[in-house]
Amino acid sequence: MSVSVDFGSREIRSLIRAGVGSRLRLAAVRSEYLLIPDAQAARRMLRDEGLPHAVCGSGLAVFGVGLESAEWLSRGPAIPLFADGRIPTRDSLARQILSVLTESVLPEPSVRGATCVVSVPGDGLPRNLQEGNEDFLGHLIQLRGYQPVFLRSSEAVLLAAGVSTAFSGVCIAAGAESTACCVARQGRVMAESGIPLGGRWLDTELAREFGEWTWNESGERHANAVALERWRLGLRRGDTGASADRYSALLRLVSLITRRLVVALRESLRTAAVDWNEVPVLVAGGLSLMPEFCESLRAELSGDGRAYRLLTVADPETAVVRGGLISSELATRSAA
Amino acid sequence: MYLQRATAVCVMLLTAVNAVAQQPSVSAAAGTFTVIGDVDRPGNFRFDQPLTVRAAVSSASPVGDAVNVTVLRNGHDRAQSTRLLRLSAADSGEEALSGDLYVVESLAQPARPVLPNAVLRGPAGTTVISLEDAGVVIGDVLQGLGMPVKGEIRIAVPCRIHGQRSLESAPLSASVRHGDVITVSGAALSPEGAAAIRPMVSEWRGSSGRVADQQQSSLRTSVGGKQEVRLPELPAPLPTQPPIARPAASAAVPVAPATAASASPAVKPVRIPQGSPSEGQAPSTVTPQLPELSESSAQAPSAAESRVVIVGDRTQGSRRVTSVPDDVLMLGESLRVPTPAPVDVGQPPQVAPPYRDRVASKTVTEGRNVSGKGLKVPVTAAVSTKQENVTPTDSTDVRGPDSQPKEATAGSSSTVHWTVIVGLFVAGVWVLGRSLFVGSAAAGKANTGSMPTATPSPATSAAEAVPAASSNLAPGTGAGDTPWRIYSVPQAIRPAKVSDGRSKTEDELDLLIANQLPIERTTPMLPQGIELSGRSSSAGGQTIRRVDGPHAVLRGRHVEQSDPNARRGRPLGERLSQLIRTVPAGSPGAFDGSGRATGSSGAER
Numbered sequence A: 001m002s003v004s005v006d007f008g009s010r011e012i013r014s015l016i017r018a019g020v021g022s023r024l025r026l027a028a029v030r031s032e033y034l035l036i037p038d039a040q041a042a043r044r045m046l047r048d049e050g051l052p053h054a055v056c057g058s059g060l061a062v063f064g065v066g067l068e069s070a071e072w073l074s075r076g077p078a079i080p081l082f083a084d085g086r087i088p089t090r091d092s093l094a095r096q097i098l099s100v101l102t103e104s105v106l107p108e109p110s111v112r113g114a115t116c117v118v119s120v121p122g123d124g125l126p127r128n129l130q131e132g133n134e135d136f137l138g139h140l141i142q143l144r145g146y147q148p149v150f151l152r153s154s155e156a157v158l159l160a161a162g163v164s165t166a167f168s169g170v171c172i173a174a175g176a177e178s179t180a181c182c183v184a185r186q187g188r189v190m191a192e193s194g195i196p197l198g199g200r201w202l203d204t205e206l207a208r209e210f211g212e213w214t215w216n217e218s219g220e221r222h223a224n225a226v227a228l229e230r231w232r233l234g235l236r237r238g239d240t241g242a243s244a245d246r247y248s249a250l251l252r253l254v255s256l257i258t259r260r261l262v263v264a265l266r267e268s269l270r271t272a273a274v275d276w277n278e279v280p281v282l283v284a285g286g287l288s289l290m291p292e293f294c295e296s297l298r299a300e301l302s303g304d305g306r307a308y309r310l311l312t313v314a315d316p317e318t319a320v321v322r323g324g325l326i327s328s329e330l331a332t333r334s335a336a
Numbered sequence B: 001m002y003l004q005r006a007t008a009v010c011v012m013l014l015t016a017v018n019a020v021a022q023q024p025s026v027s028a029a030a031g032t033f034t035v036i037g038d039v040d041r042p043g044n045f046r047f048d049q050p051l052t053v054r055a056a057v058s059s060a061s062p063v064g065d066a067v068n069v070t071v072l073r074n075g076h077d078r079a080q081s082t083r084l085l086r087l088s089a090a091d092s093g094e095e096a097l098s099g100d101l102y103v104v105e106s107l108a109q110p111a112r113p114v115l116p117n118a119v120l121r122g123p124a125g126t127t128v129i130s131l132e133d134a135g136v137v138i139g140d141v142l143q144g145l146g147m148p149v150k151g152e153i154r155i156a157v158p159c160r161i162h163g164q165r166s167l168e169s170a171p172l173s174a175s176v177r178h179g180d181v182i183t184v185s186g187a188a189l190s191p192e193g194a195a196a197i198r199p200m201v202s203e204w205r206g207s208s209g210r211v212a213d214q215q216q217s218s219l220r221t222s223v224g225g226k227q228e229v230r231l232p233e234l235p236a237p238l239p240t241q242p243p244i245a246r247p248a249a250s251a252a253v254p255v256a257p258a259t260a261a262s263a264s265p266a267v268k269p270v271r272i273p274q275g276s277p278s279e280g281q282a283p284s285t286v287t288p289q290l291p292e293l294s295e296s297s298a299q300a301p302s303a304a305e306s307r308v309v310i311v312g313d314r315t316q317g318s319r320r321v322t323s324v325p326d327d328v329l330m331l332g333e334s335l336r337v338p339t340p341a342p343v344d345v346g347q348p349p350q351v352a353p354p355y356r357d358r359v360a361s362k363t364v365t366e367g368r369n370v371s372g373k374g375l376k377v378p379v380t381a382a383v384s385t386k387q388e389n390v391t392p393t394d395s396t397d398v399r400g401p402d403s404q405p406k407e408a409t410a411g412s413s414s415t416v417h418w419t420v421i422v423g424l425f426v427a428g429v430w431v432l433g434r435s436l437f438v439g440s441a442a443a444g445k446a447n448t449g450s451m452p453t454a455t456p457s458p459a460t461s462a463a464e465a466v467p468a469a470s471s472n473l474a475p476g477t478g479a480g481d482t483p484w485r486i487y488s489v490p491q492a493i494r495p496a497k498v499s500d501g502r503s504k505t506e507d508e509l510d511l512l513i514a515n516q517l518p519i520e521r522t523t524p525m526l527p528q529g530i531e532l533s534g535r536s537s538s539a540g541g542q543t544i545r546r547v548d549g550p551h552a553v554l555r556g557r558h559v560e561q562s563d564p565n566a567r568r569g570r571p572l573g574e575r576l577s578q579l580i581r582t583v584p585a586g587s588p589g590a591f592d593g594s595g596r597a598t599g600s601s602g603a604e605r
Helices: A040-049 A068-073 A092-105 A127-143 A153-165 A199-209 A225-237 A244-272 A291-301 A316-335 B002-022 B053-058 B138-144 B191-197 B206-222 B295-299 B355-371 B403-410 B415-446 B462-472 B504-513 B572-576
Strands: A002-007 A011-017 A024-030 A032-036 A053-056 A059-063 A114-119 A146-150 A169-174 A179-185 A188-195 A213-215 A221-223 A278-284 A307-312 B031-037 B043-047 B066-072 B081-086 B100-106 B117-122 B125-131 B154-159 B181-185 B309-313 B333-336 B484-486 B519-522 B528-531 B553-555
Touching: A002 A127, A002 A316, A011 A092, A011 A316, A024 A092, A024 A316, A032 A068, A032 A092, A040 A059, A040 A068, A040 B528, A053 A092, A059 A092, A092 A127, A114 A127, A114 A316, A127 A146, A146 A316, A153 A169, A153 A179, A153 A188, A153 A278, A153 A307, A153 A316, A153 B504, A169 A244, A179 A244, A188 A244, A199 A221, A199 A225, A199 A244, A225 A244, A244 A291, A278 A291, A278 A316, A291 A307, A316 B504, B031 B053, B031 B117, B031 B125, B043 B125, B053 B066, B053 B081, B053 B100, B066 B154, B100 B117, B138 B181
Parallel strands: A002 A114, A024 B519, A053 B528, A114 A146, A169 A278, A278 A307, B031 B100, B117 B181, B125 B484
Antiparallel strands: A002 A011, A011 A024, A032 A059, A053 A059, A169 A179, A179 A188, A188 B553, A213 A221, B031 B043, B066 B081, B066 B100, B117 B125, B154 B181, B309 B333
16 A cells, blocks of 8 residues: 655645555545634534535635535635645644644545655745654554654656656745655756745735735735636636736736746756756646646746757646655565 | 027136136235445345335445435335334334335444445436446536437436435436436437346336326226236346446347336236237347327328327227237237338238337337238237247237237127127126236246346247246345446446556546546535634735835745655655656647647646
8 A cells, every 4th residue: 555645735636546456546635724703504504515624713624526516605705724845833723624624635544653744835945844744644654553754845756757867956835835846867866955935925925916915804804815716717718707907917926027037047957967968847736737837947048058958747736745755665675 | 509608608618717816916015115325235125015115215224224225216216214214113113115216324423434325217217327436527427328429318316325415417427426316308218228237127207207107096096996917027137247338239139228108117018929910030138218299190190100009999989008018919909000011021021120110110010910901900919029038829729910910800790690609709808908907926936037138049938037037036125236336437338448558547647738628617515604703803805016116025945955844755856757758749748839739738627
């Protein structure tokens, strides 16, 4: 049995292979929760609809797969479990929900202490903060009966998509809260870097810039990043639905991300001291689904005298968890 | 002369009555039921005596003393009830009905391992399957049973155990779990496909259950209304390992699945062999269905509907039956052949043609036999020439359509006399046929156990079949069928792959790295209404981050090498070294000229 978990800032995903000949099973839940007022009507609605929820001191907390169905019950936006890519150290409710979600995506291990490869958020954070994430999430994995082995998301992308480049090149995992990249040669990571900017930052900035606000029951104002995210994802289907200035603002913000990313990437290449004539760049993560991101990245990469070959990974949203499963399989083989 | 004829008729009547009296009484409670779930012996079971639900469940050897039993009645898509049964306690006496499906869920942790099993209910019946590995999905089941999945079919999982939610509409990729009840319906389920699912007499009535009930009651009335005749279920012991592909035409389907019209649990198709089959004619296979013809369609049927249709009941008056089990023809009824087609009588098939072809050939043969003597002739016996495993010696006193018209026309010199004679004769024949109808119960019972063999022998006689059947049957409960073994497709399609020195694990690792293994998305089970302590300190907003700050974190040359095993296990490169190989362009996992991956895309999932 091979298991991997990707604690993404947008979704928590697990990929499981029960054994030889069995299929891969992907379970995913949103890594957010929603607070709604505790009312009998709301409880009845949640119960009738079969939406997973919990009763807490703040009202009713809805989480997991039923989040979209209950959004209309709340006036506030969904609360991310990994705000800024960090473990919610001050939010005890979020930590409990995190535990519940971890249990839901992870089955009971066939063998106590089985290896589970884990990717944690916050690749762009300082090392001490990232280790804090690993400690907390690793403890949740241990409570489920697994032995966690951590894998950076960029390395997971290397495993998931690097077979065509002999596991060499630059791997970028552009997530919701951060973007990580690494430089690898023949499967060996030579340098790695990251920036704490991702798709959610993009949406939040757009919401602030264009006044997309929501007000909760207390009258507090919040940037409606969810609405901007839907608009941004709708761009892939050709549904712009907005004015040209919003789209130009999006391009500007994307360019900001890619510019900072390329700076970090070039520094990594310098550190790794590779002398490739052509640098393969594997791009995965939710942000890579935007054509604007890849075009902006290609534009930023040009002009330094190197040749880059930009490669978009198939099924980029699950690339990290797939890479984690490959790592788990490799660990199993190595142990055998 | 009249006196002689009247005497002859009386003799016939007495003989028939005597024959009726000598028939063994048939139990009113007979049929099959199915038990799956946390039991040692999941399968279909036959019973000939009244049986309680607890006894029925016990016959499958539940793994625990206290079990939850979910009951799905015949013809219903959903569970009717769930009850707690304690095997060590007194029996409540609730009677098991034919066609019941019992899903057993042990309340305690099973003391011994249970082979994962499930059941498929479709137009052709109830098929118990054993899940041979953990990756079985519904598509694997349909493929393993040889069922076509093309076209629109509706799949649901209306009943699951161990707290799993039922699925109103299940995709083919939905995983099959232990104790699942899968229902399949849809227009794409052709008779061939249905036959391939389950070569046994069907218990499934589906949406036509009500129609079948009506026909059942009318059939009971037609046989006198005094006693209810229930014919024993034909057995269907399954081969230990069913073939994945459909059986060839020569490997005849032992017993065809009954259609909705013939799937009444109480009255089963009576299988009376033809009295005088065409000499040298090879036994044909049971017809799988009888199209339900309306009156207009009976008048002008299509080629596909060229079947023997009962259009009336002369002895019973005005009842009109437009659809009956194809093996049952009531005595004293008119026989209409809609479209007698020319057929080469002298060339019986030497080799059994495919399923539908056999049906067609038999149909036109019957049409030729009757139409040659004139339409609407009274018949004297139920005729079924489609029984595969019954020899002609079983039915020496049954007259087929060939013989009866000859007798009827032999002495017809006067119309009046002929009418009287025919009337008396029909009355006598009705009684005789009634005895045959009842007597066929014994014939049906004699057929038990003679069916499914890998190479069915047409010459297998009922006498040979009886000991085999009896040896397998308990006094009240038949032995369960062996469930069909279902594997997941990757294992099923590669069982005999020639080894190239690499293990299957290595092969699948290659597929995994190339992103070629299909991913099945599952919905996590999350709790509802739980109580969590504390309050949320987040208001939903996010802290403001400045993009011009020193956010980028750069790490040195493989910083994890300083502590390789603490958090990340062995270095990645060490584990990857054996995997590095060049992938040719166009192969899975490679990228095309535009930088897009050529492997499976996310949209495919």
